[in-house]
Amino acid sequence: MEVLAQGIGPIFTDPDADKARAFFRKKSRALMPKVMSVKEAVEKFVHDGEYLCTGGFGANRIPAAVCHEILRQGRKNMGFAGHTSTHDFQILCAGEVFNKLDVAYIVGLEARGLSPNARKYMESGKVNVSEWTNYSLSVRFKAAAAGVSFYPARNIMGTDTFHYSGAKVIECPFTGTKYAAMPAIWPDVAAIHVHEADIYGNCRIRGITVSDLDLARAAKHLIITCERLIQNDEIRRDPSFTSIPYWCVDAVCEVPYGSYPGNMYGEYFSDEEHIKEWLKVEENPEEFKKFLDRNIYSCKDHFEYIERNGGMHKLLKLREKEFMFSKARD
Amino acid sequence: MADYNTMELMICTAARELEDGASVGVGTGAPCAAAMLAQKAHSPNLVILFEAGGAAPLIPEMPISVGDSRTTWKAVMASGMCEIMETACRGMLDYTFLGGAQIDMYGNLNSTRIGPDHQKPKVRFPGSGGANDFGSFCWRMMVMTPQDPKRFAEKCSYVTTPGWLQGGDSRAKSGLPLGAGPYKILTNMAVMDFEPESKRMRIIAINPGYSEKDVQDNCGFELLKAKKIVENKPPTKHELALLREQIDPYRYVIGR
Numbered sequence: 001m002e003v004l005a006q007g008i009g010p011i012f013t014d015p016d017a018d019k020a021r022a023f024f025r026k027k028s029r030a031l032m033p034k035v036m037s038v039k040e041a042v043e044k045f046v047h048d049g050e051y052l053c054t055g056g057f058g059a060n061r062i063p064a065a066v067c068h069e070i071l072r073q074g075r076k077n078m079g080f081a082g083h084t085s086t087h088d089f090q091i092l093c094a095g096e097v098f099n100k101l102d103v104a105y106i107v108g109l110e111a112r113g114l115s116p117n118a119r120k121y122m123e124s125g126k127v128n129v130s131e132w133t134n135y136s137l138s139v140r141f142k143a144a145a146a147g148v149s150f151y152p153a154r155n156i157m158g159t160d161t162f163h164y165s166g167a168k169v170i171e172c173p174f175t176g177t178k179y180a181a182m183p184a185i186w187p188d189v190a191a192i193h194v195h196e197a198d199i200y201g202n203c204r205i206r207g208i209t210v211s212d213l214d215l216a217r218a219a220k221h222l223i224i225t226c227e228r229l230i231q232n233d234e235i236r237r238d239p240s241f242t243s244i245p246y247w248c249v250d251a252v253c254e255v256p257y258g259s260y261p262g263n264m265y266g267e268y269f270s271d272e273e274h275i276k277e278w279l280k281v282e283e284n285p286e287e288f289k290k291f292l293d294r295n296i297y298s299c300k301d302h303f304e305y306i307e308r309n310g311g312m313h314k315l316l317k318l319r320e321k322e323f324m325f326s327k328a329r330d
Numbered sequence: 331m332a333d334y335n336t337m338e339l340m341i342c343t344a345a346r347e348l349e350d351g352a353s354v355g356v357g358t359g360a361p362c363a364a365a366m367l368a369q370k371a372h373s374p375n376l377v378i379l380f381e382a383g384g385a386a387p388l389i390p391e392m393p394i395s396v397g398d399s400r401t402t403w404k405a406v407m408a409s410g411m412c413e414i415m416e417t418a419c420r421g422m423l424d425y426t427f428l429g430g431a432q433i434d435m436y437g438n439l440n441s442t443r444i445g446p447d448h449q450k451p452k453v454r455f456p457g458s459g460g461a462n463d464f465g466s467f468c469w470r471m472m473v474m475t476p477q478d479p480k481r482f483a484e485k486c487s488y489v490t491t492p493g494w495l496q497g498g499d500s501r502a503k504s505g506l507p508l509g510a511g512p513y514k515i516l517t518n519m520a521v522m523d524f525e526p527e528s529k530r531m532r533i534i535a536i537n538p539g540y541s542e543k544d545v546q547d548n549c550g551f552e553l554l555k556a557k558k559i560v561e562n563k564p565p566t567k568h569e570l571a572l573l574r575e576q577i578d579p580y581r582y583v584i585g586r
Binding site: 056057058059060061082084086103104105106107108110111112114119122123124125127128129131132133134135136138139142153154155156157158159160161164169177178179180206207208209210211212213214263265266269270272322324 | 357358359381382383384390391393394395396397398399401402408409410411412415419438442447448449450451452453454455456457458459460461462463466467488489490491492495500501504505506507582
């Protein structure tokens with residue numbers, strides 16, 4: 001096939017579909033319990049140098065507990081998909097976890113402003129960058145989930161976003177229309193936070209799914225954290241609610257409030273005070289180091305982190321805010 | 331002295347572009363306020379889409395993220411990014427509002443970096459997010475932005491999101507979907523569109539209190555002028571009441 005134009009950005013993962021098939025041929029389909037702690041899951045499935053993805057949307061339904069644990073265990077030199085990433089990106093930058101980055105949205109926390117530390121890290125020259133867009137990375141996961149090596153999309157052509165990406169412009173064999181071919185990403189490991197899962201990894205997600213259904217299928221290893229464990233009987237009672245099947249999943253960790261300080265649809269709103277404090281403290285490197293020690297490095301787990309930031313009283317307020325009861329009660 | 335500020339005027343101008351039954355892809359901040367105002371003022375069936383998956387919500391209060399729970403409040407569907415962008419790509423997204431650190435005379439936008447070295451930029455911004463996607467697919471892309479000569483640049487240091495690219499038929503030749511592109515630029519001083527042949531930015535309306543000279547003085551490139559330049563209408567009392575009392579009571583956006 002003729003390539004009409006080509007970006008100069010690196011492709012950090014192998015887009016070969018047959019190599020991916022050879023991997024998935026060996027992935028277990030056994031219905032077995034996969035419940036473990038976040039610490040254990042990160043020890044087992046997240047390794048230096050590998051390519052990592054996180055689910056959700058930046059500070060909404062994010063696997064915050066896994067991100068913190070990755071910092072505690074000191075993972076380095078990873079690849080990362082900066083796909084709709086905001087607070088999760090901010091955490092990983094604090095630990096300088098990755099040095100290869102597929103960018104779609106980074107550094108910013110949407111309406112909250114930019115992260116000074118993430119920006120500093122990205123301006124340091126320590127990170128090898130390839131440029132994409134949110135939809136481009138979505139279809140790169142979609143291709144991988146479908147077991148094909150690329151996906152044709154009609155965005156990015158003619159821009160610097162294309163020039164600094166690893167995409168190629170090709171011609172449709174039927175119509176002659178130009179398409180940007182987006183190479184599949186099969187991440188080594190992904191972490192996704194969901195509402196409910198059974199001990200085998202069958203998952204239910206409420207609210208928006210972002211790109212997580214494709215990401216779950218694309219990932220070679222998948223860590224699920226869930227608000228609640230539910231019985232397998234409940235999954236089988238109505239399988240129409242299952243959006244990730246157990247054979248995609250390697251670890252199931254029950255972490256109530258696992259998206260904190262992020263938002264969790266139908267459960268709790270984001271802790272804007274805490275995120276604001278985080279953004280502010282990043283302006284002062286000394287203070288930021290103390291802040292990280294207090295909130296991540298000296299915490300045993302996610303619950304200790306939450307307890308240090310208001311515990312159940314705070315969470316109750318965030319639940320009220322999610323359902324917009326707060327105005328009625330104030 | 332007018333009893334409204336320029337942010338309020340920009341939001342009201344933007345809201346009036348969104349007719350009932352149309353669809354609009356929005357981000358947080360002013361674009362979301364404009365969509366909410368349109369929905370409450372004159373377009374009850376405006377289809378508001380958020381890139382993360384929220385589809386046709388009745389937004390109760392200003393979201394802080396395009397993926398937070400407010401973006402699916404009383405929505406018809408909580409979907410995903412592909413659903414929203416595929417809807418746009420197959421031609422069902424009428425409007426979107428984007429912004430950036432720089433915009434050039436063809437409506438190309440930079441939200442990625444300042445400085446020549448991509449691996450070690452002088453200033454790093456968030457990047458495309460969904461902007462390039464909406465900008466590529468949406469029939470009529472609009473920009474809401476304050477106007478100053480640095481932002482309205484002769485040349486963007488990086489083109490994140492396509493406008494009319496190099497003007498003329500360059501966008502049509504690029505492979506991007508035909509017929510879609512920048513439509514209007516709404517600033518604190520004026521409203522601009524694009525001259526149909528050259529695709530260069532052109533003044534079509536001036537906001538109350540500003541002159542054509544003000545607009546040109548605050549632009550880093552030469553603006554074309556429409557044959558008839560009108561004065562943009564100020565916000566109505568009704569629009570301001572909705573904006574201040576229901577949409578942004580804490581003045582997150584209109585207080586900027």
